[in-house]
Amino acid sequence: MILLDRVTKKYNKNSQALERISLHVEPKEFVIIVGASGAGKSTILKLLTREEKPTTGKIIVGGLDYETLKDKEIPILRRKIGVVFQDFKLLPNKTVFENVAFALEIVGVGNKEIAHTVPRVLDIVGLKGKEKRMPRELSGGELQRVAIARAIVRQPRILIADEPTGNLDPKHAWDVIRVLEKINRYGTTVILTTHNQEIVNKLKRRVITIRDGRIASDKASGEYHS
Amino acid sequence: MKIRHRLIMFRRIVKAGLLNFIRNAWLGLAAIAVMVITLTIILFSIIANSTFTYTITQITDKIDISVYLKDDVTAKKRDQLIDDLKNLDSIREVNYVSKDEALEKYKEQNQGNLDLLLAISQTDNPLPASLQIKPQDPNNIEPIKQYLEQKDIQALQSDETSYSGDRKTAIDKITSATSFIGQAGAVSVLVFAFISMLIIFNTIQMAIFNRRSEITIMRLLGASTSYIRGPFIVESVIYGIVSGVISIFIVHTLFSISARAFGASSLGILDIEFANRYFADNFWKFLGLQLGVGILIGSISALIATRRYLKFKTSK
Numbered sequence: 001m002i003l004l005d006r007v008t009k010k011y012n013k014n015s016q017a018l019e020r021i022s023l024h025v026e027p028k029e030f031v032i033i034v035g036a037s038g039a040g041k042s043t044i045l046k047l048l049t050r051e052e053k054p055t056t057g058k059i060i061v062g063g064l065d066y067e068t069l070k071d072k073e074i075p076i077l078r079r080k081i082g083v084v085f086q087d088f089k090l091l092p093n094k095t096v097f098e099n100v101a102f103a104l105e106i107v108g109v110g111n112k113e114i115a116h117t118v119p120r121v122l123d124i125v126g127l128k129g130k131e132k133r134m135p136r137e138l139s140g141g142e143l144q145r146v147a148i149a150r151a152i153v154r155q156p157r158i159l160i161a162d163e164p165t166g167n168l169d170p171k172h173a174w175d176v177i178r179v180l181e182k183i184n185r186y187g188t189t190v191i192l193t194t195h196n197q198e199i200v201n202k203l204k205r206r207v208i209t210i211r212d213g214r215i216a217s218d219k220a221s222g223e224y225h226s
Numbered sequence: 227m228k229i230r231h232r233l234i235m236f237r238r239i240v241k242a243g244l245l246n247f248i249r250n251a252w253l254g255l256a257a258i259a260v261m262v263i264t265l266t267i268i269l270f271s272i273i274a275n276s277t278f279t280y281t282i283t284q285i286t287d288k289i290d291i292s293v294y295l296k297d298d299v300t301a302k303k304r305d306q307l308i309d310d311l312k313n314l315d316s317i318r319e320v321n322y323v324s325k326d327e328a329l330e331k332y333k334e335q336n337q338g339n340l341d342l343l344l345a346i347s348q349t350d351n352p353l354p355a356s357l358q359i360k361p362q363d364p365n366n367i368e369p370i371k372q373y374l375e376q377k378d379i380q381a382l383q384s385d386e387t388s389y390s391g392d393r394k395t396a397i398d399k400i401t402s403a404t405s406f407i408g409q410a411g412a413v414s415v416l417v418f419a420f421i422s423m424l425i426i427f428n429t430i431q432m433a434i435f436n437r438r439s440e441i442t443i444m445r446l447l448g449a450s451t452s453y454i455r456g457p458f459i460v461e462s463v464i465y466g467i468v469s470g471v472i473s474i475f476i477v478h479t480l481f482s483i484s485a486r487a488f489g490a491s492s493l494g495i496l497d498i499e500f501a502n503r504y505f506a507d508n509f510w511k512f513l514g515l516q517l518g519v520g521i522l523i524g525s526i527s528a529l530i531a532t533r534r535y536l537k538f539k540t541s542k
Contacts, residue, residue, distance in 0.1 A: 050538070051539065053539055053542045054542065055542045075449060075450045076448070078447065078448030081448075083446065083447075085446070089442075089443045091440055091443055092439075092440070093249055102444075102447065103447055106447060106448060106453055107448070108231045108234055110234060111234075
C-alpha cells in the first residue's frame with residue numbers, strides 16, 4: 001500500500017530532513033508516527049502527498065510510483081488520500097459546509113449526494129449546527145474538526161492526520177481519535193502523527209519513532225516516551 | 227455519465243467564479259477601471275477614424291465635375307451636350323474650357339517649370355477641352371454621374387470624368403493627413419492596449435496573489451488545474467463584461483452630450499453628427515467588440531497569472 005525505500009530528503013545542502021527512511025505500511029493498518037518537532041514527521045507526510053519530492057529513494061503509494069508520476073496524475077493521487085493538515089488549511093472564504101463539500105465537489109460528486117453526506121460527516125465530528133459559520137468564527141478545536149470532516153468525507157483509502165489532536169482538550173482529542181479508529185475499521189489506512197503520549201500509549205498500535213530524520217524504532221504495539 | 231460530470235464541474239466553476247467576483251469586488255475594481263479606460267479609448271479611436279474617412283468622402287463629393295472631351299467632338303455635338311447638361315435639374319452651371327484655354331491655364335500653373343513648358347510647346351497641345359460642371363446640390367451628384375456614364379455620352383469623353391477639379395491637391399493633402407492620423411491612431415491604440423494589458427494583468431495577478439494560499443489548498447486537496455483556474459477565469463471574464471458595458475455606456479453618454487451641445491455642426495474635421503449616427507447604427511457591433519476584447523484580455527491575464535501557483539514542485 002505505502003512503501004518508502006531508502007528515502008532521503010534534503011531541503012538544502014546543510015540540513016537533512018530525512019535520511020534513508022524505509023518503511024512499509026499495509027492496507028488497513030493504523031500507524032502512529034511520533035517524534036520531537038523537527039524530527040521529520042511532517043516531511044514524511046509531505047512526501048506522501050507529493051507536496052515535496054524526495055532527494056533520493058523510492059516512494060510507492062497505492063501502486064503509483066512517484067518517480068514516474070505525471071503532473072496530471074498528482075490530483076488523482078491526492079484524491080485517494082485524505083489529509084488533516086496541522087495548520088488545517090481551510091478555505092477562508094468558504095463556510096464550514098462549503099469547506100467540507102469542496103472535497104467532494106472537486107471530484108464531481110452530485111449536489112444531492114453532497115447535501116446528504118456533508119451533514120452526516122459534520123455530525124460525526126460534532127459540528128452539527130455550525131454549517132454556515134465561516135472559519136474565522138470558529139475556535140481552534142472546531143477548525144481542527146472541520147479539517148477532519150473534510151479529510152474523511154471522501155472515504156479515502158489512506159488518511160493522513162498531522163497532529164490532529166494538537167489543539168483539543170482531552171475529551172475532544174479522544175473524540176477525534178475515535179473517529180480515526182472508526183474510519184480505520186471501515187478499511188482506511190490511517191497514518192497519525194502526534195506528540196500526545198497518553199493517546200499513543202492507550203491506542204496500542206504500531207508506533208514508528210523518528211529521531212533526527214531517521215527511524216529510531218518501529219514497534220507493532222509500541223509506546224512513546226519523549 | 228461523463229457529460230453529466232463535466233456539466234456539474236462547469237456549473238460549479240461558473241458559480242465559484244461568480245461568488246469570487248462578489249466577494250472580491252473591491253480587488254476587482256482596479257482591474258475594471260483600467261479595462262474601462264482601455265476599451266473606451268479603443269472605441270473612440272475607431273469612431274474617430276471612421277469619421278475622418280467620412281469627412282474625406284464628404285469633401286470629395288462636394289467638388290466640381292470635369293468632363294474631358296475628345297478632340298474630334300464637333301462644335302455641334304459639344305453645344306448639344308452643354309445644352310443637355312444645362313437642362314438637367316441637378317446641374318447649376320456648365321462652363322466650357324477650350325483646348326487653348328486649357329493650355330493657357332496649364333502654362334500659368336506651371337510657370338516655374340521651364341522644362342515642362344518647353345516640352346509642351348513642342349507638342350501639338352495634348353490637353354483636352356473640358357466642361358466644368360457645378361452641381362446644384364454638392365451632396366447629390368449621383369444623377370449627374372448617371373447621366374455622364376451613359377454610353378453615347380461616354381463616347382465623347384477623352385478621359386474619365388474627374389470629380390475633383392482644381393481642389394484635388396487640397397483633397398490629397400487632407401487624405402494623406404487623415405491616413406497619417408489613422409495610422410498614428412492605430413499604433414497608439416495598439417501601444418495603449420498593450421500597456422493596459424500589462425496593468426490589467428498585474429492587477430489580476432495581485433488579486434490572485436492575495437489568494438495564492440487558497441490555490442495551494444485546492445491543489446493539496448486534489449483539485450484539477452482547470453477546476454482551480456476556472457473560477458479565476460470566470461471572474462476575469464466578468465471583469466471584461468462589466469468593463470465592456472461601462473465603456474460603451476461612457477461613450478454613449480459622451481456622444482449624446484456632445485450631440486446636444488454642438489447640434490449638427492462640425493468641429494473642424496470631426497463631424498459630430500456623423501460620429502453620433504455611426505455609433506448608434508453600429509451599437510450592437512461595438513458592444514460585441516467591447517465585450518470580446520474585455521473578455522479576451524481578462525481571461526488571458528488570469529490564465530497567465532494563475533500559472534505559477536498551479537505548478538507542482540519539481541525540485542528534489
